[in-house]
Amino acid sequence: MFTGIITGVGKIVDVQDLGASSAHGKRLAIDTPAGYLDDVALGDSIALNGACMTVVDFDVAANRFSIDISAESLDKTAGLAVTGPVNLEKALRSHDRLGGHIVSGHVDGIGEISSFEPVGESMELRIRVPAALARFLAYKGSITVNGVSLTVNRVEDMPVDANGFGCEISINLIPHTVQNTALHVLQAGSRVNLEIDLIARYVERMLTAGKA
Numbered sequence: 001m002f003t004g005i006i007t008g009v010g011k012i013v014d015v016q017d018l019g020a021s022s023a024h025g026k027r028l029a030i031d032t033p034a035g036y037l038d039d040v041a042l043g044d045s046i047a048l049n050g051a052c053m054t055v056v057d058f059d060v061a062a063n064r065f066s067i068d069i070s071a072e073s074l075d076k077t078a079g080l081a082v083t084g085p086v087n088l089e090k091a092l093r094s095h096d097r098l099g100g101h102i103v104s105g106h107v108d109g110i111g112e113i114s115s116f117e118p119v120g121e122s123m124e125l126r127i128r129v130p131a132a133l134a135r136f137l138a139y140k141g142s143i144t145v146n147g148v149s150l151t152v153n154r155v156e157d158m159p160v161d162a163n164g165f166g167c168e169i170s171i172n173l174i175p176h177t178v179q180n181t182a183l184h185v186l187q188a189g190s191r192v193n194l195e196i197d198l199i200a201r202y203v204e205r206m207l208t209a210g211k212a
Helices: 071-075 131-136 175-179 198-208
Strands: 008-017 026-031 045-048 051-059 064-069 084-090 109-119 122-130 142-145 148-157 165-173 191-196
Touching: 045 064, 109 165, 122 131, 122 191, 131 165, 131 191, 131 198, 142 165, 165 175, 191 198
Parallel strands: none
Antiparallel strands: 008 026, 008 084, 026 064, 045 051, 045 084, 051 064, 109 122, 109 191, 122 165, 142 148, 142 191, 148 165
16 A cells, blocks of 8 residues: 655666567566665565565665566556656655645556646646546546656646547646655656545445446
């Protein structure tokens, strides 16, 4: 379980195939800020851009850890098969503050950035969202974008396009969020990992259970 409050910005520095076919996954090596791994053990969960992964190897002195990611996970996420910056969050402990919202670390869909432009001192992030996720999004509701807990400022439904997008949301990012996460590298056309609010997921299930 996570909160969507990023605890460090890392960098995928190496991507190795775990097999010769597309059915095999990859092993990623991730560099972290100094001291980030001081309380990490083998088997711990760390979210990479919002996707919960398991630490399979780490080197505290080198500030580097490794994870294995399956072909299925690669197919259902964005940005985890190439080198570059990633948002990191260690799993929530029972005595930690819940500063964002309840996040499972399971990516529900991949969105696409339609624009990322300055508005005053902040940045407006607009994301095209898969139609299947549109019903879970609400004004002032929560969404996780590449692992970051954010508040939806606007929801606009639209006809489903050829890529399956049927909704666009707008999010305001304050300078602190831009500077202290890997969201600053996003641009129009970038693909992002999305996780809907956990409570919305259960509400939808309760309302539809038993119905045709």
